[in-house]
Amino acid sequence: MNRAQGQFSDLSHLVLPRSIALIGASDRADSVGGRTLDNLLAHSSYQGKLHLVNPTRSQVRGMACHPSVKDVGTPVDVAIVAVKADSVLPALEESAALGTKFAMVLTSGFGEVGEEGRRAEARMAELARSSGMRIYGPNCPGLNNINARLGMTFSPAYRFDQMPGPIGLATQGGGMGRTIIQAMARGIGTGLWFSAGNEVDLEVSDFVHYMATADDIKVIATTLEGVRNGPRFLEACQHAARHGKPIVAMKIGKSEYGMKAAQSHTAAITGSAEVNSAVFRELGVTEVEDVDELVDVAALLARGLPTGREKVAVFCYSGGTAALAADKVGQAGLELASFTDATTATLQSQLPPYAAISNPVDTTAVVLTDPEIGYASLKAVAQDPNVGAVIYPIPFDYGEVTTTAARSAVRVQQEVDKPIVMVWMSDKLGDGYPVLVEGGIVPARSVENAVKAVQRYLERGAWQSSHDAAWRPGALAGKPEVAHMGDSQPTPVREHEAKARLKSAGIRVPRSRFVAQQQDVAKAFSELEAPVVAIKIVSPTITHKSDVGGVLLGIRTADAAVAAFEEMMRTVAQAAPGHALEGVLLEEMLEGPFAEVVIGVHRDPVFGHVCTFGLGGIAIELFKDVSRRLLPLTPQRARAMVEETRCVRLLKGFRGKPATDIDALVDALVSVSTLVTTTPGIEELEINPLAVLPQGGGVVALDAVLNLGNDKQ
Structure with a gap:
């Protein structure tokens, strides 16, 4: 259904069209066509040509109306289709014949409702392929270019949700996207929102690819129910990485319940949650668990990209709250900064002797009574060269004194080029809360949320500084391992034959x-x-x-x-x-001490071959201490797989046990990768266990399972 990986269209005339045809324009205010027209005329600043199409009306709202889109007479950039489901295909065919660049289908009632709808979507996809007209939707709320004040949408909320900003959003579902848009109430604007619906042609990957080079977008956010075309998604994310554009993603459909809901919603392929998460980590995509976290992380990344080596300061006027924040920092694996002598001296001169001036800082309530002390002490902490980010919880609303503290924080943030992460903990949103919002600080609503956002922020920086920019997943090379087997069953290879292949690849076998x-x-x-x-x-x-x-x-x-x-x-x-x-x-039988590990490769139907590494025997199922990577593996990536597992402590020697030959293990991982990526038709290869001998002893494959595709023996 989708175009091949690497073929991305220029979406600039979809995002900001020079001409629009609204098919299904209506005077009825409560209709899809009526609401869409109202958003275009009354709530947008659209300067291009607008053509209205309705076969039953000669005029709509005083504007001339064409009986058919073919009567427009000239190609348009975007045809917005807002007619009943049984009229959609004829409208699309006429739009394609006119030479339309993009067709946006708002209508629902297709793949999400059954087989008849899926057949209609297949005809849409074929029309897109044969004509070159790209199709957006169906079953979508439209496109919101808020930075350009253009709403190609039927949503009645569009008129209210028009705060421009640096976040670019790509979603499959509509409601979740609106939730993220309305995070503007916390001080962050979403400047561009693509809501892909059923993705019959254009999909989230296309929108990510476009936003990677969009000048008005600093951070790409996405919610995904499934990835339809793995290679295109990989390419889009790598394109964003090459341009330094961070992506924050929330994957829906991780549990059995979530997968069923996602499938009934947009008929999405949800995929394996573990594989999706592994792919996200590989690509530098920051995965989050809920909307709050997505907003917190995206807003933080919009302030600038970290190195990943930053240390944290906690600043507060409540001792208990400061301790809570420091505890959460430690639980997240982050590090509290040690202040320089100059910072310590400044805090000593500003704060009372009973204040805690080491990190975390408890200023006591003096900052509430003397706002200049609050400003100066916070600035001293934020300017410390050892501090990369400041977490500042406001535990309660104290009226004007809390408002003054919020003003001080905004003032410091404007003067210091480091993120100050404010936390408004009270359910009472006093006057200080909008001060933070209007200052663009985007307050978190709990200490845990704030610390988690900082953790994700620093993880993105660490990935940026360590990833191999030249590496490309095997799925992008068009190799045979990305071919889909469909419903056919793989053919198992006998163990001794599988081991013969391992031996030819340089892996020792008994x-x-x-x-x-x-x-x-x-x-x-x-x-x-x-x-x-x-x-x-x-x-x-x-x-x-x-x-x-x-x-x-x-x-x-x-x-x-x-x-x-x-x-x-x-x-x-x-x-x-x-x-x-x-x-x-x-x-x-192998004698002497050795550790047992597992190396497994399977072909994921979305992303191609994925390698899994972990402790051997039944331990991999019991403890689930595994790491995963897309193929091909480089020595650097293979070593990282080993190092990120907990079992690496056993391999390095634990409580008197001898250290094992990790170098040989890394070589074996790379050899397995090479074998799979150069041998057509491998569906699954598992070595369980692989014996890792003491240093210098190498590795031995004690058992092997190999399954081949039926057409590749």
Whole structure:
């Protein structure tokens, strides 16, 4: 349904069209066409040409009305379609024939309601492909270019929500976007809002790509129910990163309940929450959990981009509140700054002797009675060279004295080029609250929210300073791993064949022999010349061999191996009836100390191949201590995967245990990545466990699962 990755249209004439045709213009104030016309005429500052289309009227609101869009006679930049669902396709066909650049379908009743609607959307998508006319929607509230005061929308709230600002917003649903727009009540404006609806053609990725280079947008915010085209999303986010434009995203549909709601809302593909989050981290997209957090983080990033190394100061006139804020800073893994001697001396000279002048700062109530002391002490803290951000909670409303404190904070923020993150904690919004709002500070509503916003802010800075700008996900290279298998089932590869592929990729595997008949077991055992042997069932359809009695360990003699063969074939046949049992694999057992880890790769249907790393055996399922990356892996990215897990402490040696060969582990991760990205058709590859030996000993793949696409053997 979507265009290929890399083909992004210029949306400038969608965002600010020179000519608009409103198809379905109406005098009825409560109709979609009537409300849209009212927003264009009465509540916008649109200077371009406006053509009205309605087959039943010669005039609407005193303006001439065409019976059909083809009667406009000249191509238009945007056709806004506000007619009933059964009239949408004819209107789009006529718009395309006219040479229209963009068609915006406000009408609902398509893919979100059933199969008939999905068929109509498929025809829309084909029309967009064949004609070159890009389609926005359907089932959307329109487009709000608030910085240009242009509302191509039927929303009655548009006339009230017109605060320009540095935030650019791309959403799939309409209601959530309006919530974010109305954060203007906290002092931050959303200058541009795309609401994509069912994304039959244009999608969130297109809007992110456009805003990456829009001069009036400093931060891109998005809410996503699903990503329809993974490669396009990856390219759009990388485009934003190359231009230093931060993205803040809220993904809806992480739980089973959320996924069902998202699918019924816009028929979106929600995808795996874990994979989505991993992809966001890779791309430098700041993921948030709710609307409050999205607004707090976007507003903070709009003030400027951090390095990620900044330390925090807490400034307050309530000792208990200062302690709470410092505690939250510590829980978030942030670091309180140590003041310079000069700052400490300044605070000592300004504040009473019973004030706390180390970080966190408790000024006591003196700042409420003497506003100049509040201003001077806050400025001293904010100007300290060791301080990168100041968190300033206002715990209660004290009328005029609190208002004075808010004025001091705004004054300091205007004079200091560091973020002062204000927190208005009281449910009573006194006169000091609008002072902060009008000063553009965007107060958080809780200490936890403020600290979380600072944490996300610094994480974005750390990513910016450490990411590899030259790296590109494999999905963007048009390689075979991004092909979709549809409903076909992958073909499993036998363990010894999978290990042969690993060995060819440079990953050490145990010596082994495949045996199909019991009479060949003794000979195979002798050929191995191993002191201890493991015997495993060989079946193309049994993945978890130990669950059905398909693994026996510690075999030390040929006679024991022969007996193990007979026992295993009988046991597995009873435990897993119907599976083809082809024989057994005799494999040397690894002796000596080693740590067990997992390296797994699977093809995500949206983003392509994803690598997962974590502790081996059942521990990966029990503790879920894993890291994930898109392929291909570089040595730097592979090492980062290992370092960000908690189990890295075990690998480095914990409580007397020997340190393991992490360098060899990193090499194995890169080798697996190379194998997958250069071998067509790999759906899944898992090494579980991979034995990581003590330093210098390397790694050994003790077990391997490989599944291939049916068309790529």
